[in-house]
Amino acid sequence: MIFKQFRYEPLNQASYLVGCPKAKEAFIIDPIAGLGDDFYILEAADLGLAIVGVFETHVHADYVSCARELAEMNGCPHYLHENAPTTYEYTPFKDGDVFTVGKVDMTCLFTPGHTPEHTSYLITDKSRAEEPWAVLTGDCLFVGDVGRPDLLVGDQALDVMDEGERARTQFATINDLLFTLPDHVEVYPNHYGGSLCGGVNMSGKNSSTIYYEKKYNLAMQKPDAAAFAQFVQDTAKPLPDDYEKIKSYNLGLVEKDELQGAGV
């Protein structure tokens, strides 16, 4: 298989290409407008791969997504978890759905907490083994930290779960789902280092393993969900600039010109 992480340093953001050289097809996960549609198109083409699906782990609040445009340009679906409350159409999936390019399986793991539609993607390279080797954790689990639960707007911000409840959901999701994956599974997050989507303990390192995070992720060392929620609140960074505007754009609530350059 072909696996590539693209880092956008100004926002400490990571997007991904997951592809199969035999099938000559690839998925793009969490593309960022800062790099731009053409960047992903040319990167995939350089690897001899056609883009056949664009996925997002969740609707982002700290950067402008280019998933809609990239999917449109490639004439392929834009996938989001069925809970995503966007005003535009996307191709919905459910927890457990499996998407395949050639010998590579990508399994959708519903991991709510950071947002109510948040999904992680488990990667299995069947040309080597039936066991997964990596998980794209989005803004659920970071290297050394976890995704913050307070970057929502509109109906999502007002929904039945308050911030504290969302933090408790995040704790359960990581413990009960991600930390039950095999120890060797590599963790590839949507952010690293200075990103404002996590707290002060985020590492500048761009990947980790389930074993290492289980053992050394500070927030996840807390004994229970309440202590975890308190820790996340105490170690939070300032809110990202313009996050309401950016999230509104990514949801389709406002047009691009209203962004006035925010989030790229």
Place this chain on the structure above:
Amino acid sequence: MTPTEVRAAQQEGAAVLDLRTPHPFAAEHLEGALSVQFNRADLVDRVELVFPEDLPMIMHGEPEAIGKVAAKLLSDAGFNVLGHLEGGLKAWKAEGLPVVQLPTMDVDELKERMGEFTVVDARDPFEFKYGHVPGSGILSWTEAWYEADSVDDDPPIAVICGDEIRSVLVASILVRKGKKAELVTGGMVDWVERDYPIEKGMD
């Protein structure tokens, strides 16, 4: 270039270089197009090895950005690039212009129907020498443009390479030169994986 401009240039002898991967090309492409898979690293080198420098060329990439970048890379390198197809295959078909398929077969079908094809290997001589389909001949990808006319297409030609990238290029050249040619998908990688017979040497 608009689809009608591309068609007019084709009729004047220009070649459309289809920059997509082999399978979408085989499924559907502009009539007369040549399959040259894109990448920024060595597109120019490969085009230089395959085609004469004065051949007028038009780029077809999907999405369009690929066609634009390829046009710039090749014209910067001194090739005679007329432009790229605007709007891609969709715009071409909307104008009612002709699209064609390249017939394909996998290695199992090739083995079963062996006598029904002239098997042509598109790889470099050193690869061919190391091991090829018994009874196949070599038409190396760098020679194909110049030697296609001398290939007998009765029975029709089945083109194979290591994977599919050079075989689809050679098959598209043969078709452009009026020959009956088909593409063997999966290439020697699949042939060897199935443990099918191999012949060594140059004869």
